[in-house]
Amino acid sequence: MVLYFSATGNTKFIAEEIAARLGDEAMDLLERIKAGDYSEIRSEKPFVICAPAHVCEMPRFFAEFIDRVKLAGNENVYYVFTSGGYAGIAASLAKRQAKHKGMKYCGAAEFKMPRNYPVSRHYPLLSEEENKQRIKASYERIPAVVDRIGRGEKLKYRHIFLFELIITLPFNPVWTGKMHKTTPFYATDKCIGCGKCEKLCPVNRITMQEGHPKWEGICAHCMACLSGCPVEAIEYRDRTEGKYRYTFNKFGKEFRSK
Ligand SMILES: Cc1cc2nc3c(=O)[nH]c(=O)nc-3n(C[C@H](O)[C@H](O)[C@H](O)COP(=O)(O)O)c2cc1C
Incomplete structure (x- = not known):
């Protein structure tokens, strides 16, 4: 069973390709995450x-x-990350998580995909050409990863250095707490009040009020709302004006094998 969350489509693409090649099912966890539904997910396959x-x-x-949801059946667990180039300590934390869940950690893979974060001043979106190159390179690497999973072999991840853990673990709550505010998000006059942003928000920070979205609190800045808005009505302070919205479907449709 391939379980995934994807805000702008990169992870969905990789997850669905892996599932199709394994003859397995891909399950989008968005609804369960939103509802806090931790009921059992059973799989006979890893x-x-x-x-x-x-x-x-x-x-x-x-x-x-993932910490809370009950995963039953097969005890083997693989992790797959999509990134803009550096998934950092994700694999270390995944290993720890699998252990805490009493599951057998079978390694991790990282796929370098297009960036999706137009809010950042330091981490610009890439050109169309670069996006396509990254998607193509990842697409071509999927069979090698699937082969290993299919044969029950471990996925080999690069060594994660101690300094990476030291820099990331204490820094992250500060970063996400201070930088992932929702107050700068707003909907422009283009908003048609469809409520898609509310449905896409994995952490339920958007409510529709008088036909327009209102954000509250700290969110994940995942970009599901901003990139998923069908009329590009969502902006973040003055950071996103004039920038394109990244979604996998804009750049990678041709690589889908189904
Ligand atoms: C809030 C946020 C933080 C991110 N942090 C990183 C990061 O630390 N390293 C990295 O390589 N990419 C980072 N990215 C880029 C995403 O990991 C990458 O584009 C990913 O493939 C998006 O997947 P999705 O389309 O399934 O949501 C970040 C993106 C967002 C929105």
């Missing part, structure tokens, strides 16, 4: 848990969900 890298880890809300 679990493959797929997530984007957020600030060098799995998104915290996703890690917390």
Whole structure:
């Protein structure tokens, strides 16, 4: 069973390709995460848990969900991360998570995919050409990863250095607490009040009020709302004006094998 969360489609693409090649099922966890539904998920085949890298880890809300959900049947668990180039300590935390769940950690793989974070001033979106190159390179690497999973072999992840853990673990709560505010999000006059943003938000920070989205608290900054808005009505302070919204479907449709 391939389990995934994906805000802008990169992880969904990788998860679905892996599942199709394994003859397995891909399950989008969004609804379960939103509902806090931790009821049992059973699989006779190994679990493959797929997530984007957020600030060098799995998104915290996703890690917390996986911590709590009951995974039954097969005790083997693989992890797959999509990243903009550096998934940081995600694999270390995954190993620890699997151990805490009493499951057998079978390694991790990282797929370098297009960036999806237009909010950042330091981490610009890539050109169309670069996006396509990254998707193509990842697509071509999927069979090698699937072969190992299919044969029950471990996935080999690079060595994670102690300094990476030291830098990331204490820094992340500060970063996400201070930088992942929702107050700068707003909907422009283009908003049609469809409520898609509310449905896409994995951490339920958006409510529709008088036909327009309102954000509250700290969120994951996953970009599901901003990139998933069908009329590109969502902006973040003055950081996103004039920038394109990244979604996998804009750049990678041709690589889907089904
Ligand atoms: C809030 C946020 C933080 C991110 N942090 C990282 C990071 O630390 N390292 C990295 O390589 N990519 C980072 N990215 C890029 C995503 O991991 C990458 O684009 C991923 O493939 C998106 O997956 P999705 O389309 O399934 O949501 C970040 C993206 C967001 C939105």
